[in-house]
Amino acid sequence: MSIARMNTAPRLTAVGLTRTFKGHAAIQDISFTVREGEFVAVLGPSGAGKTTLFRCLTGLLAPDRGEVRVDNDDIVRLHGRARRRIAVVFQQFNLVSRLSALDNVLAGRLGHVPVWRGVLRRFDRADRLLALECLDRVGLLRQAMQRADTLSGGQQQRVAIARAMAQRPSLIVADEPVASLDPAAGAGVLELLQRIARTDGVGVICSLHQVHLARTYADRVVGLSQGRKVIDSPVCRFDERAFGKLYGNSAGNDGDPA
Numbered sequence: 423m424s425i426a427r428m429n430t431a432p433r434l435t436a437v438g439l440t441r442t443f444k445g446h447a448a449i450q451d452i453s454f455t456v457r458e459g460e461f462v463a464v465l466g467p468s469g470a471g472k473t474t475l476f477r478c479l480t481g482l483l484a485p486d487r488g489e490v491r492v493d494n495d496d497i498v499r500l501h502g503r504a505r506r507r508i509a510v511v512f513q514q515f516n517l518v519s520r521l522s523a524l525d526n527v528l529a530g531r532l533g534h535v536p537v538w539r540g541v542l543r544r545f546d547r548a549d550r551l552l553a554l555e556c557l558d559r560v561g562l563l564r565q566a567m568q569r570a571d572t573l574s575g576g577q578q579q580r581v582a583i584a585r586a587m588a589q590r591p592s593l594i595v596a597d598e599p600v601a602s603l604d605p606a607a608g609a610g611v612l613e614l615l616q617r618i619a620r621t622d623g624v625g626v627i628c629s630l631h632q633v634h635l636a637r638t639y640a641d642r643v644v645g646l647s648q649g650r651k652v653i654d655s656p657v658c659r660f661d662e663r664a665f666g667k668l669y670g671n672s673a674g675n676d677g678d679p680a
């Protein structure tokens with residue numbers, strides 16, 4: 423899988439990312455690439471630096487050193503609509519609860535402008551069709567007109583993924599997207615992200631608490647420990663030794679050393 427992707431385009435390139443809080447490096451000299459169609463899982467114990475890394479990847483946090491490139495463009499230089507190339511999926515879904523599923527997905531067409539502008543704006547027919555197609559792909563076409571807060575957690579996260587897809591992004595960044603979901607709903611969400619990567623060629627980078635989920639859905643694992651990258655390997659080589667490097671002798675976060 424990874425060998426076949428050696429020649430595919432890089433969607434995300436992180437180079438030497440370092441971010442320090444009060445003299446303590448939350449992440450230090452982190453470099454890696456996510457290629458077209460690739461699903462990369464970021465693993466590591468609590469406090470390893472995953473969220474800090476993801477905030478740097480989405481431009482929410484400026485690193486002290488290093489750079490982030492999306493399709494070879496430095497994100498510092500991506501403004502306005504170009505920022506749509508990075509779609510973010512959050513642990514808590516971040517939908518507008520009183521809006522319909524469809525209106526939440528349409529917000530994805532606006533990129534990163536405030537949602538209230540989307541609420542006031544009228545979308546054209548092409549945008550509406552695209553939003554409906556995205557809802558269909560996450561299996562929620564019938565719920566298009568339903569208020570977001572009447573959907574289950576798993577359905578809300580699938581709306582959030584449809585919203586991400588409606589951005590037509592190069593990259594989807596998801597920090598713990600299944601941490602608030604029950605196992606079945608979580609598996610459904612990861613399966614969707616995997617399918618989007620493979621079908622649309624989007625790069626997906628996703629932090630996970632559970633190693634077995636990375637093994638099931640990811641192509642590659644990037645492992646962080648105390649702010650440093652200690653693993654960067656195809657998922658098939660993420661063995662017990664690699665597991666020990668990340669979580670020490672503990673069983674990790676989910677008692678899943680196998």
Ligand SMILES: Nc1ncnc2c1ncn2[C@@H]1O[C@H](COP(=O)(O)OP(=O)(O)O)[C@@H](O)[C@H]1O
Pocket residue numbers: 443444447448466467468469470471472473474475
């Ligand atoms: N805004 C902040 N201010 C101070 N320290 C922070 C801040 N954000 C993260 N940290 C520290 O950086 C380290 C990594 O945290 P984080 O990126 O949240 O890790 P993870 O997501 O892997 O649990 C931790 O030691 C955390 O306390």
Ligand SMILES: [Mg+2]
Pocket residue numbers: 472473474
């Ligand atoms: Mg975190």
